[in-house]
Amino acid sequence: MKGGYGAKVIAEKRPHSQMKVLIIGDINIIFTYEFIIRVLKRIDGIQADVLNFAPLQEKNRARDEHLRGLGCRIDYQPAYHILKKSRLLYPIIRIAEAGRYLKARKYDVVNVHFPGVDSWIVPHIIRGGTRLVTSIYGSDLLRASKRTFRVLKSLFKKSTFITAASRYVEKEISERTEGEFDSKIRIAKYGSTACEEMHRTLSEISREKSKATFGIPAEKISVLCGYNASEAQRHLEIIDECKKLPDEYRERIHLVFHCSYGGNAEYIRRLQRRLREANMPYTLTEEYMRGERLAQFRKAADIFVNIQPTDVLSASMIEELEAGAICIAGSWLNYPDLDEYGAKMVRIKDLSSLHKQLSDILSHLDQFRSEAEKNRGVWSILSWEKDFEKWKDMICGGTDPA
Numbered sequence: 001m002k003g004g005y006g007a008k009v010i011a012e013k014r015p016h017s018q019m020k021v022l023i024i025g026d027i028n029i030i031f032t033y034e035f036i037i038r039v040l041k042r043i044d045g046i047q048a049d050v051l052n053f054a055p056l057q058e059k060n061r062a063r064d065e066h067l068r069g070l071g072c073r074i075d076y077q078p079a080y081h082i083l084k085k086s087r088l089l090y091p092i093i094r095i096a097e098a099g100r101y102l103k104a105r106k107y108d109v110v111n112v113h114f115p116g117v118d119s120w121i122v123p124h125i126i127r128g129g130t131r132l133v134t135s136i137y138g139s140d141l142l143r144a145s146k147r148t149f150r151v152l153k154s155l156f157k158k159s160t161f162i163t164a165a166s167r168y169v170e171k172e173i174s175e176r177t178e179g180e181f182d183s184k185i186r187i188a189k190y191g192s193t194a195c196e197e198m199h200r201t202l203s204e205i206s207r208e209k210s211k212a213t214f215g216i217p218a219e220k221i222s223v224l225c226g227y228n229a230s231e232a233q234r235h236l237e238i239i240d241e242c243k244k245l246p247d248e249y250r251e252r253i254h255l256v257f258h259c260s261y262g263g264n265a266e267y268i269r270r271l272q273r274r275l276r277e278a279n280m281p282y283t284l285t286e287e288y289m290r291g292e293r294l295a296q297f298r299k300a301a302d303i304f305v306n307i308q309p310t311d312v313l314s315a316s317m318i319e320e321l322e323a324g325a326i327c328i329a330g331s332w333l334n335y336p337d338l339d340e341y342g343a344k345m346v347r348i349k350d351l352s353s354l355h356k357q358l359s360d361i362l363s364h365l366d367q368f369r370s371e372a373e374k375n376r377g378v379w380s381i382l383s384w385e386k387d388f389e390k391w392k393d394m395i396c397g398g399t400d401p402a
Contacts, residue, residue: 037070077097165188170187272284
């Protein structure tokens, strides 16, 4: 039975017992956390537990409490503080992790999200009657080392289904495995509750007030550089490109950096040093935001720059498009869902052309803003409702691939 947000669906289950589902993943990743709430917890007749491949981050304590309140049992990875002090002790961590993963034998369904090196043991320990579903987000495949890729292939061989978060990810899985697992691949997208809620909030927020909230002068053109603290966002290169702008344009912009996750303290200090040396006005925040606060931050950006070496469609990018930001993205980045929707973006062929594109936008700002406003409604790409039935079918007993 299909219903709205929160409606229940009955799972196919064994007589006199619940279907036991184990999620191997990380609830610190918002998509994994919301998958449990918006998909698994809508299905009656299953017991969903979590084997977390990372320690709980304190800022996500509320997620832990929410899931436990819904009946989830969660086993977090220990911090391993002492063992991580020397690489010589890493094999002990691998052995300890293998011991934690043995609990997968007790479950009817094991769903691995964002698999990594520690997932190597899963294909070797699950029971013959256990359904294995491997869920690929994107960067877990695109940035996989040779060792990790071997782990992924072993998971694929044992999996009943392999889920891809987009058509681009599906294509990459197929090409990198020479079509060996094509019959198992299903496109099953992730939603974003925040994005669903944000599109309603954004219409009630002004860009000027949003800028003021974060200390950005109203007359400045705010340029959001990437969406997390990872070096892959190429913050330093973006700064160097902005330094090439003519003085009349450099004086008009205000750089913005959101470094709430994905990086480390040393890199952020290096980023701050580069900004001081560049002598350009900027805002750098490490604040973890949600709700109206996040909506205000999204609305505060006039221009959003995303030029990572590789990327898959993120909630952050959708939110900036929904907020009306002018999005500059590398032409080497594939976003078939945005292309299908008809999203308006500015593409650059290489990093070195960023300053020229910024100059063009600043010269014709009203024209580019008018195009960006046409992206209103793009949030619907991240609706959990769209692929709920696909997820339910794969987890709860759909037809196995031929």
